[in-house]
Amino acid sequence: MRSLRPVPDPSTATGAAGPDPGGAGTGPAGAAPLVVTRDPDLLDQVGRLAAAAGTSPAVTGEPAQALRRWTRAPLVLLGADLVGEMAVLGPPRRPRVHVVSTRVVPDDLFRLALAVGAADVSDLPASAGWLTELLTDLGEARVRPARVVGVVGGSGGAGATTLACALGQGAARRGTTLVVDTDPAGPGLDRVLGLEGVDGIRWDALGRTTGRLSARSLRDAVPRRNGLGVLTWAPGAVDLVAPFAAREALSAARRGHETVVVDLPRVLGPVPEEAVAHCDLILVVVVPTVPGLSSAARVCARLADPGRVRLVVRGGADAALVRRAVGAPVLAAMGDQRGLDEAVDLGLGPVRSHRGVLGRTAAGLLDRLELLGEAA
Ligand SMILES: Nc1ncnc2c1ncn2[C@@H]1O[C@H](COP(=O)(O)OP(=O)(O)O)[C@@H](O)[C@H]1O
Ligand SMILES: [Mg+2]
Incomplete structure (x- = not known):
């Protein structure tokens, strides 16, 4: 089983081990899906789904770092634990942002999800099948649709x-x-x-x-x-x-x-x-x-x-x-x-x-x- 790769922190990375500009995942443009959370339980569950989908997302628990990758990632899975902090940063609108929650659900989750331009909010493990398909699609997204x-x-x-x-x-x-x-x-x-x-x-x-x-x-x-x-x-x-x-x-x-x-x-x-x-x-x-x-x-x-x-x-x-x-x-x-x-x-x-x-x-x-x- 593949594990989630933490995003290298540009402020601490040096030389050849420097930040990975595109992410090495399986997205259509060579970019990995981005997972933004500090919730270990969520990370664990998403990690297992990603492995099942054959993709390895880039993970960060730092909203500022997430912001730098926000538009480039083919898909963003934003943990409910960080949706409030992300909303404060006002990320640019983009498609394919999905808020994912386990048990850490802020009261105003739906308002915050709207504020970050998320398409939807889903619960794990209930939405596990759907999320796996979302991640699988990324791996096989054609360069050119039919x-x-x-x-x-x-x-x-x-x-x-x-x-x-x-x-x-x-x-x-x-x-x-x-x-x-x-x-x-x-x-x-x-x-x-x-x-x-x-x-x-x-x-x-x-x-x-x-x-x-x-x-x-x-x-x-x-x-x-x-x-x-x-x-x-x-x-x-x-x-x-x-x-x-x-x-x-x-x-x-x-x-x-x-x-x-x-x-x-x-x-x-x-x-x-x-x-x-x-x-x-x-x-x-x-x-x-x-x-x-x-x-x-x-x-x-x-x-x-x-x-x-x-x-x-x-x-x-x-x-x-x-x-x-x-x-x-x-x-x-x-x-x-x-x-x-x-x-x-x-x-x-x-x-x-x-x-x-x-x-x-x-x-x-x-x-x-x-x-x-x-x-x-
Ligand atoms: N290229 C063709 N050559 C000969 N007969 C045809 C051809 N296209 C259709 N037909 C005849 O016309 C009938 C109706 O065709 P169909 O494709 O169902 O038409 P539509 O979908 O436009 O209503 C067919 O059952 C067939 O007998
Ligand atoms: Mg017909």
């Missing part, structure tokens, strides 16, 4: 769900991927991808969570085969997902995968809207008929931030005309995929062969998505 692509049909039955699943299958060949179903009226993406028989959690289980969800627990919990996971509704479930749960799930999905594909319904509710906010790119599948184009134009108009919206046209059509009619650039056009329904019925997903129409279209779109990520 690229997120949303897919929405320009009109009913345009092929959005099919394309979302095809993108998921293509992306899974490149890295860990999650396809997220935000359309409760859809067919259930696990069924389309042939994952309906695979154990794992669905929205109904996540919809009840109220705490923070770690990237790893989401990635490991959803039905998954090889690199491709799916987050969808259980068959027959009509549970609505709370926007909070959706936000947590999408943020954990983004931290824990290389690519996240979201199947969006045409009429956005709170959950799809939450998802849209996470998208780097939104693909609208357009059927190039008069009703198809006018319906797609309305779908596009409802999506905020038109800069992220691109069209995928089903079948051949004049790209300039489609662009003018719908009001967004065309990224790809694709013919019909032969044997689609049969492939889905066999549990193979829409992409039976990556050389087929859908497989090639998905690969081209993913290339574009990657370029977009590099340009960002």
